[in-house]
Amino acid sequence: MTEQQLREQMVTLARSMFERGYATGGAGNLSLKLPNGHFLATPTGSSFGRLNAERLSVVDIDGIHISGDRPSKEVAFHLAIYRNNHECNAIVHLHSTYLTALSCMEGLDTDNAIKPFTPYFVMRIGKLPVIPYLRPGDPRIAEELAKRAADYRAFLLANHGPVVTGSDLIDAVDNAEELEETAKLALMLDGKPIRYLSKEEITDLQGRGK
Numbered sequence: 423m424t425e426q427q428l429r430e431q432m433v434t435l436a437r438s439m440f441e442r443g444y445a446t447g448g449a450g451n452l453s454l455k456l457p458n459g460h461f462l463a464t465p466t467g468s469s470f471g472r473l474n475a476e477r478l479s480v481v482d483i484d485g486i487h488i489s490g491d492r493p494s495k496e497v498a499f500h501l502a503i504y505r506n507n508h509e510c511n512a513i514v515h516l517h518s519t520y521l522t523a524l525s526c527m528e529g530l531d532t533d534n535a536i537k538p539f540t541p542y543f544v545m546r547i548g549k550l551p552v553i554p555y556l557r558p559g560d561p562r563i564a565e566e567l568a569k570r571a572a573d574y575r576a577f578l579l580a581n582h583g584p585v586v587t588g589s590d591l592i593d594a595v596d597n598a599e600e601l602e603e604t605a606k607l608a609l610m611l612d613g614k615p616i617r618y619l620s621k622e623e624i625t626d627l628q629g630r631g632k
């Protein structure tokens with residue numbers, strides 16, 4: 423895809439997420455890898471419902487602002503993931519309701535916040551490690567994500583929300599939506615007897631693609 427097509431795709435997918443309630447207000451941010459090796463990111467403070475393709479931010483791998491409006495204050499953590507996971511070409515960060523609710527719960531398993539009970543969570547996400555709470559924009563979020571980026575496809579920032587990767591922006595958005603629905607189910611089922619997937623069932627799903 424050309425840079426122009428990727429810009430238009432970011433605007434369209436962001437608006438779709440906004441209209442369906444995955445993003446509200448000015449929260450969350452998106453990025454993707456451009457064909458020239460730079461990165462396209464949502465401007466800081468922008469609403470997913472009202473992005474403008476021409477004003478999206480462009481930064482290089484060091485976070486230097488090349489063009490467009492001032493980039494998201496989280497661009498450093500996006501870049502930390504790209505540096506450490508070459509299969510990642512796009513990132514979605516949301517404050518979506520159910521994942522953010524989950525991120526506020528005490529006693530999460532920090533290696534995997536959602537014990538698998540549906541196949542698509544295993545196929546699209548695998549495991550969801552929890553990153554300790556840091557204020558939005560804290561440079562230490564990038565350090566924490568850099569340590570885990572090579573081994574996971576999604577992360578839960580404690581008391582904040584999800585960070586989800588993909589092979590392109592459509593894949594990252596689909597992964598984020600699947601993960602949000604999984605968190606919704608996990609909270610609906612909280613306290614009820616769940617039949618979790620067995621070790622064998624999880625192994626059977628791994629490496630099969632989507």
Ligand SMILES: O=C(CO)COP(=O)(O)O
Binds near residue numbers: 467495
């Ligand atoms: O979600 C956010 C912070 O974590 C939003 O910040 P930006 O508006 O700077 O992208």
Ligand SMILES: [Zn+2]
Binds near residue numbers: 449450517
């Ligand atoms: Zn955020």
